[in-house]
Amino acid sequence: MPIVLVEDLRKSFGSLEVLKGISLSVERGQVVALLGRSGSGKSTLLRCLNGLETISSGRIEIGGHVMSYAPAALRALRKDVGIVFQSFNLFPHLSAAENVMLAPRVVKKTPKREARELAMEMLGKVGLIDKADVYPDQLSGGQQQRVAIARSLAMQPRVMLFDEVTSALDPELTGEVLNVMERLAAEGMTMLLVTHEMEFARRVATTTVFMYKGLVHETGSSKELFGRPSTSEFRQFLGVTSD
Amino acid sequence: MFQLQFAPALAETPALLRGFWLTIELTVAAILLGGALGLAAAMARNMGPRFVRWLVSAYVELIRNTPFLVQLYIVFFGLPSVGVRVSAIQASIIAMTINLGAYAAEIFRAGIESIHRSQIEAGASLALTRPQILVHVILAPAVSKVWPSLVSQFILIMLTSSVCSFVSVEELSGAAATIQSATFRSFEVYIIVGAVYLGFAILLKSALASVGERLFRRPGTAPRKAKLAAEPGGLR
Amino acid sequence: MIRPFGSDEILFLFEAARWTSVLSLAALALGGLFGLAVALARVSVSNVLRTAASGYITVVQGIPVLILLFLAYYGLSTMGFDLPPLIAASLSLGIYASGYLGDIWRGAIESVALQQWEASASLALTRGQQYRYVIIPQSVRIALPPTVGFLVQLIKNTSIVSIVGVVELTRAGQLVNNATFEPFPVFLSVAAIYFIICYPLSLIARRLEAQFNAYRAG
């Protein structure tokens, strides 16, 4: 049974149709790279999967929940679906550990001690135990993004969504974030990630989805797709981005 | 159960209108005089000799940290006690001018300080005279920048004019006090008067805003306000 | 009998200044409570609440404090509540404060980046939890300087309630002036006491503002 199932998803902003009928199925443990030109709707798709955008039509099932916008149902879904943004979006008034502890404490009512232990475990996963009590503005971009990943992981989600999480980073800092993600993939986390790191997508993603003008244009195992791109648009895309 | 009766109060419409007219006169006088005083004070503070700067900031701080009513009392009761005779209306205009002047000075100062040195130098390099630089490079953009704050301050001084009724000026609030003691429909009188102030505040605000647009029209600079919660359900 | 303006009178003024403080604090408490409700309504998802709150702000900011005072005073007595002047005064000053604080705090809440809402929503926080743990703590930092600045306005505006017979600082000044006929020294002393109360707050507001700007810039 797929853990993510998207059927004929359409999304418009006013008169602009951004997603024009996306269908997608992801099995547990799969790592799916979403590729495509800027504006092709990748972020919108991920945001729809977390309920940050309401869909115009179609159906989403994710992490064992059917997408519904009733507040309680949406929260239940979000407990099982984490998302990490390009711009980190850490809470600036909370330390790294507090950022990670917040949701377990207030959403899951985890006692403070336990939440703190959980936070340390998650910060350990992203290699930032020594930064637990540091505030976001004292952290580098790469460190902030790793805290953001730890913050999502602390809810023990079944699916993780990553939207260009290294795009805002200086090149020398992308590696540390990609390493964390690669380890996560190796642990069996189901992941959907939008990325411009072609090498990473080819190596780590089990499946690649190429989006073009609001539609899934080409999809398959990453090996196949990168080895023998079948549409001219994907070939062109690979050509453009690999130089 | 109580019942509102507006008829007795409305029968006094002429008196209310006279009061309203005086409120308008006080407001216009204060805006013109206080605005000019504020601009002069801001320029003195920015460009004057050290002693003058100190004097202006003392003036600004003293006025901004004491109530208008007390300032009015000092003018109205104090001046006659040293032999300067002022009517209640004159005292009101003096107090409102001095009061607005201090707030306007702060606002103008912020505007003037936001003008970059490089722009003044650019003006000089175009062979503009000093007065030309002052008017076109410094003051005009400065005032246009702070116009919204000025407008808020003008509205506040209009509302503050109600306090002049304390020295028995028969502006709108003073007229209301007279009428309510004659009709015994106090609540109704103040509802009407409150509505008149509110209407005038809204009118004055939009009128001053369009004056600003006329005076400082610069195409394409209207700042787009970030919409946050405006979209229902947008923040799920 | 005319008395000279001496130390007894000064003492009397200082004692009356206590009532100015009491009124200010009561109005701040009431205004803070209403103001928070107004601010939250102003940014709520409900159209009706948003419109109502924005109407409330327009009305309160468009009517002189003096008229608000009379409306509260005579409105309540028309409805059969005969409140002591001090209570009516606190109430009307509280309403006045809520109109401005509500607006200041709305601005502060709206200035928290949209991404903070999204990040906290994606962690399954309820709207109330988002406010409590993410949005309000960040807004407070933004709202503090203008709030302290407004407190100065509030303190000064307590002088208005001298008209309903509350013997706060300004009313005490009037009384002393009536007894001494020395308006200059009396009202200058009154002004000086207000200044002693307000100026430090103005300085604090300015300092907080500078700190906040430095924080934002750095």
Ligand SMILES: Nc1ncnc2c1ncn2[C@@H]1O[C@H](COP(=O)(O)OP(=O)(O)O)[C@@H](O)[C@H]1O
């Ligand atoms: N909130 C929005 N309102 C209007 N248009 C939007 C909004 N979000 C995205 N879009 C538009 O949708 C299209 C797809 O955007 P996006 O999903 O961000 O693409 P990608 O992530 O692939 O670059 C773009 O044309 C973008 O301008």
Ligand SMILES: [Mg+2]
């Ligand atoms: Mg994107």
